[in-house]
Amino acid sequence: MIAWPACRLQIHLPVHAATKVSLMLRTLRLSLSLFFAASAFSVWTGCSDRLPALPPTVPISAKVTLDGEPLQKAQISFSPALPGPASNGQVVNGEVLDLWTNGQKQGVAIGEYTVTIYDQPMEAGAVDLVPDKYGRIREGISVTVTAEGPNQFLFELNRK
Amino acid sequence: MPASRNRKMIGFTLVELLVVIAIIGVLIALLLPAVQQAREAARRMQCTNNLKQLGLAMHNYHDTFGKFPPGVVGRANYDPASSDPQFEKCPPTWMQMILPFIEQGNLYDGMKQHFATGNMAATAPGRFTVIESLTCPSDPNGPKIIDTGASSQWYERWGFNGNYVACSGSDYFTPSGDPNMLNRDGIFYAKSATRFGDIVDGASNTALMSEILLVPYGGASGEVIDLRGGYYFGRRISACFSTQESPNTLVGDRLSTCQSVSYAPCNGQGVDDAVMYARSRHTGGANVTFGDASVRFVSETVARSVFQAYGTRANSETTEPL
Structure with a gap:
């Protein structure tokens, strides 16, 4: 050469x-x-x-109360009714923050979901604020996320 | 004039040179990614070999004891009374049972006494030992060891996490009717003692093992914890997988402590409907060992019903080729 x-x-x-x-x-x-x-x-x-392709997501605005007061600290998950990606986030002072789908994309994909709200960390069990039933998928709260919005939700939890 | 004739005879024109260089450029462009794929192919081959060895170890265990080891050596999600032995609070998994069959007999001997006296796996001696043959080289997060020095005796100090998991069947680990995972439709579940004779669907049509991806421990506050692949955390079934969804599925795993990341998503956290799916960083699917100890690469585009049929041991489905 x-x-x-x-x-x-x-x-x-x-x-x-x-x-x-x-x-x-x-x-x-x-x-x-x-x-x-x-x-x-x-x-x-x-x-x-190559990252797996996710369906488009929409932003969610949600509030969580426990016995009428804003829930201080918890975890929240949107579990799809049909097989699909789930979204996980945090509850801080009654507001739902940091909702990510599959840890990859912000927001929640359009569809039907079961919402579960639970304490973390589960193994250590340091803070037990939210009743266990709200953390079980089969007993969670059903919501529908739509493309048009406004996708505003209020989750009212009760300890009794 | 002779000079100009020479020029035509032996010289190379600029265009010719440029064409040559362009061709070389294209060749390099083609070659470099190919080299990277060759490295991944080698890692995948080693991963396949590890799964093959595990399949053979399971066969040897069966030859010795007449049954496969239990998926979890004790009830899952079970809290013994505080006055009772704490063995079942966090029992060992199939992994410790086959240690003598993957040339880790010394490690097994070290923890045998610990289990025999009713102690839990998450405090077992030798649990921080990395076992190379249980680590897939394609997973950038392996090998993983959990030793945070936390004040708790066992929690967050459960030791070595590996990539290989045993098949529990085609359903959740803990659906509402079976919170302790005592009766699943696959080969491995809590206190299982499956024999080859129980695999009515045929050993070559039933999944034995597969691989998962690990999530590194993160966060100074210790909030980023993930149990997947924890062999010493049998309490939460962190060393099993289900064929309910195809490999590398978008559907998240569900464990009591699970961090959602792009290649290993979670569907919330909880002990109900717990499940893990086969995942890998090999392009397009994951390796699966079958009951005959054969290892096949299962594409992530496999039909859901077909993969589910391969997870069950006695549902008499007609198996279609993967």
């Missing part, structure tokens, strides 16, 4: 030395830029990891 232009350079150097050198430089520059473009392309195609 490298030998060819060098050979050509030797032959014609006495005649058009300056022209040939500039041609060489241009070729070199072109091949270098080609190589970098190719490398960039290969990195782009080869290293990009």
Whole structure:
């Protein structure tokens, strides 16, 4: 590869030395830029990891109360009625925050859900605020998330 | 004039050179991703081999004791009275039972006495030992060890988490009628003692093991905890999987402590309807060991009903090819 232009350079150097050198430089520059473009392309195609495609999500506005007061701290999940991605978030001072679908996309996909609200961490059991029944999928609260919205929900929990 | 004739005879034109360089550029562009895929192919092959060894270990266990090891060696989600031995509060899983059959006999001998005296797995000696053959090289988060130095004796110090899990069947681990996981339709469940004779569907048509993805421990406050793959946390069935959904499904796993991340989503957290699905970072599916110890790559596009049929041991479905 490298030998060819060098050979050509030797032959014609006495005649058009300056022209040939500039041609060489241009070729070199072109091949270098080609190589970098190719490398960039290969990195782009080869290293990009495929994430599973999720359906489009919509934002949710929800409030949670416990015995009429805003629920201080809990976890909330939207579990789909039909097999599909679930969304998980936090309850902080009665507001539902940080709802992510499959830890990948903010918001909740359109469809029917069972909402469960529960304490965390479950293993340590340090704070037991929310009655266990609200954390069971089969006893959760049914909601429908629509594309039109407004997707505003109020979850009223009772300890009694 | 001879000079110009020479020029036509031996020289290369700029266009020719550029074409050559362009071709090389295209070749490199094609080659580099191929090299990366070759590395992933090698990792997948090692992962397949690990699953094959586990399948053979299960066979050897069966040859020795006449039955497969229990999925969980004790009731799941069970709280013994505080005066009783705490073994069932967090029992060991199938993993500890086959240790002598995957050349980890010394590790097993070290914890045998601990179990025999009624202690729970989450405090077992040797639980922080990484077992290479239970770690899939394709999972960037393995091997995983949980040792947070928390004040609690066992919670958050449950040791080694691996990628390989045993098949509990085609349903949730703990549906409403079976909160302790005592009767599932697969080979491994709590206190199971399945024999080859119980696998009426045929050993080659019934899933034995598969792989999952681990979620790294995170957060200084210890709030980012995930139980999946915890072999010493039998209490929450963290070393089993179900064929209810196809590999790498968008449907989330559900365990009592589960962090939703992009490749390993969760469907809330709870002990009811607990479940885990086969997941991997291999492109397009996951490896599954079947009852005959054969390992097949199951595509994530497999029909749900077909994969479910492979999870059950005695539902007499007609199995379609995967």
